Amino acid sequence: MKNESIQNKDGAAKPSTIDLVNKNLAKRYRAEKRFKAYGVAAILFGLACLVILFTDIIGKGHSAFLQTYVYVEVNYDADALDISNVNDPQQLAIADYSAIVKSALREQFTDAKSRKQRRNLYGLVSNGASFTLRESLENNPALLNQTVGLWLLADDDIDTYYKSRGDNKDDAFVGRLNPQQVAWVETWIDQKQIKKRFNTTFFTSGDSREPEQAGIxxxxxxxxxxxxxxxxxxxxxxxxxxxxxxxxxxxxxxxxxxxxxxxxxxxxxxxxxxxxxxxxxxxxxxxxxxxxxxxxxxxxxxxxxxxxxxxxxxxxxxxxxxxxxxxxxxxxxxxxxxxxxxxxxxxxxxxxxxxxxxxxxxxxxxxxxxxxxxxxxxxxxxxxxxxxxxxxxxxxxxxxxxxxxxxxxxxxxxxxxxxxxxxxxxxxxxxxxxxxxx
Amino acid sequence: MKKFLTSASVILTSLLVANVAHASRDYINVVGSSTVYPFSTVVAERFGKSTQFKTPKVESTGSGGGLKLFCQGVGVQFPDITNASRRIKPSEVQLCADNGVSGVVEVLIGFDGIVIGNSNQAEQMTISLKELFLALGKEVPNPDGTQTLVTNPYQTWNEINPSLPKYKIEVLGPPPTSGTRDAFSELALEGGCKKIDWIADISKQSKAAGKAGDAALSKDLKYKFKSICHSVRDDGAFIEAGENDNLIVQKLNANPNAFGIFGFSFLDQNSDTIQGTKINGFDPSFENIAEGTYPVSRPLYFYVKKDHIGVVPGIEEFLAEFISNKASGQEGYLADKGMIPLSDDLRKQVKADVQSLTPIKL
CATH class of the missing domain: 1.10.3720.10 (MetI-like)
Structure with missing residues (x-):
């Protein structure tokens, strides 16, 4: 303090105000730029996080809007369904629709012989398929004893397999599927009996423990x-x-x-x-x-x-x-x-x-x-x-x-x-x- | 402003209506263990779709939380069924009795395996229960062979047994609030702990003291045994990774040197990326858990309030669905979801108990 005042009194060492300003100007501009850069960096950081979040979520989630369906020719066999009077809503409600899906699958894949193999085969189609069949028969009772080709909901394991497969069979996520099940699905793919459709179930149904039937x-x-x-x-x-x-x-x-x-x-x-x-x-x-x-x-x-x-x-x-x-x-x-x-x-x-x-x-x-x-x-x-x-x-x-x-x-x-x-x-x-x- | 007043009054009326409506309930209310939840929900869903009853509501509150809610009393505002991944404790039976819940039917539905797994980019480990305790216990027997305890000195797996991998011990597991952790402590850690003779002796002494009538000594020794066998190290080798098993599985993929503790169904669903550790020479496979050769598996129960049968519609039918062959049988849909079914003899007995609605003895 003292030194400064002495110098000031001498007057010699004191630069003029404009010199001081000019000398500091470049430094102040730099500080200004840095200050601005901090703000831009903060925004960029935020945006980067948002982009990472969105790419992760959309990357993982976009495939859920599509759902795999398989084409099965089902015969509404009255005996298998145990329906004697098609106009009785009670009978239509309790009929065993899974039986006709199973027999349709057995007809297509005759190599499923043992009990275990058949169980694996039935597992390819979601158990929600019965509800689709019930609905279509209730809407149109004339279908009884007719054979119709239907697109049925695939099981979630098949769904994941087909979605991860792309064009190359080796990339696919096999998960819990056994080689025979994979071979069956590949047959479907070769015969174009499998396709992805917009997943309406996701928007129209409630929760389910079967992923393919779960909705929000x-x-x-x-x-x-x-x-x-x-x-x-x-x-x-x-x-x-x-x-x-x-x-x-x-x-x-x-x-x-x-x-x-x-x-x-x-x-x-x-x-x-x-x-x-x-x-x-x-x-x-x-x-x-x-x-x-x-x-x-x-x-x-x-x-x-x-x-x-x-x-x-x-x-x-x-x-x-x-x-x-x-x-x-x-x-x-x-x-x-x-x-x-x-x-x-x-x-x-x-x-x-x-x-x-x-x-x-x-x-x-x-x-x-x-x-x-x-x-x-x-x-x-x-x-x-x-x-x-x-x-x-x-x-x-x-x-x-x-x-x-x-x-x-x-x-x-x-x-x-x-x-x-x-x-x-x-x-x-x-x-x-x-x-x-x- | 008029609109607000109308809407407010609408809400007030519905409040009143709800208060009146609580006198009855037309859906089954299930609470309890998060381990049984995935199985209970499947049965609930199928039950709802295949019968004229409404789909039961299943809440995941944890075994302890579920039993607490369940034992609050009799009446439609209390749950009808609670799931548990352990057996009901005497204190909980007492709580039930104090609140007037007398007829409680116990149903054993199956088993769940607890798996220690790692990423399948690393090699599969084979470990014994004793080695597992030495790796994860907070205090372990002194390596010099004296009968004293030291703070766990092992940093890498091969320090315990040269045949184990060379890398650092790093295990991700559930926190103490979780039923999986309880079962892991009880089955894996205590199981390994008992293999050390002088610690097992403490438990034997406790039982002997109990028989001799010295309850205080028995309790002290029992406490000592539990605190040795159930304490998990807290120096960073065991990491509490939260209740979400999926998260643990993801972390294992990211770090091939880490191991994780989770339920069998998560191994079953993620077999492409993770593998289970062999314990005492046995793989955590479906067959080994069902046969009981894989040592870390626990029973899954649910408890039914007998007084609610007939009051809330569908309870008996729901029970029938749960214990039916197509649900919890050897090839039932619960087995597809990763539950390990009971042996046929045990199932027969459970079925008989459920059909006669035999309450557990209070």
């Missing part, structure tokens, strides 16, 4: 019902709370305390809400486990703080001049809020709410506690039917031993991501479209 419809319906309950509860409650806190509540210790609590709740891990739901809704109110109603209640508790906070921010951003003008023209407080503040704050509130719902859609942990992590085949028809949710379905499939579930897990992730992207896009669109500037 059940999980989607479960997610939808859960989300409906969440929306119907947390949005009105959240908005009402925000309106009161912003427009009516006096500023005192109690409201401060409430505010601190809401902010805290927004950061509480979601599993805690699951435990709360388990204790209150299932323990005390004795509701059933695994139903979307309880799931929705728990998720509303979880999203409420987010919605309250974003709604309050939106209400706060409405200029007070609008309120003053309305009050000045004789509107009551309620009219001011309902006619002016809420419509103007709505885009902001909706954006916050949609982001909260998207978060709820992707949530698994609280659902674990209330039993929505379960194997449920029937597609739920309401809020009190047992159901799972999309992220739970992903979790369950990822834990399954069957190889063919790997691609289905990735495909389910793609569906969930599509939903999340749609919801977030809707939030952006709403904001862009409805936003007003003052």
């Amino acid at each position: 419809m059940g999980a989607m319906a479960g997610s939808l019902f859960t989300l409906l309950v969440t929306i119907a509860l947390s949005f009105p409650i959240g908005v009402a709370a925000a309106v009161y806190l912003e427009e009516y509540a006096p500023k005192n210790k109690i409201t401060d305390f409430i505010e601190v609590n809401i902010n805290n709740l927004a950061a509480v891990p979601s599993i805690i809400f699951g435990l709360l739901g388990l204790a209150i809704f299932i323990g005390y109110f004795e509701m059933h486990r695994s139903i979307p109603l309880v799931g929705g209640l728990v998720l509303s508790l979880m999203t409420l703080p987010t919605i309250i906070i974003s709604s309050r921010a939106a209400i706060k951003s409405v200029p007070s001049s609008i309120r003053d003008a309305a009050l000045g023209l004789g509107a009551s407080k309620m009219q001011v809020i309902l006619h002016h503040v809420l419509p103007l704050a709505m885009p902001g509130m909706l954006t916050g709410a949609i982001i909260g719902f998207a978060q709820a859609l992707g949530e698994t942990a609280p659902l674990l506690m209330i039993g929505m992590v379960a194997f449920i085949v029937d597609i739920p028809g309401g809020v009190s039917d047992p159901a799972t949710a999309l992220p739970v379905q992903i979790f369950l499939w990822s834990d399954s031993p069957e190889r063919a579930f790997v691609e289905r897990t990735s495909a389910a992730i793609m569906v969930l991501l599509a939903f999340l992207i749609t919801m977030n896009t809707a939030a952006i669109w709403l904001r862009k479209r409805l936003e007003r500037r003052w």
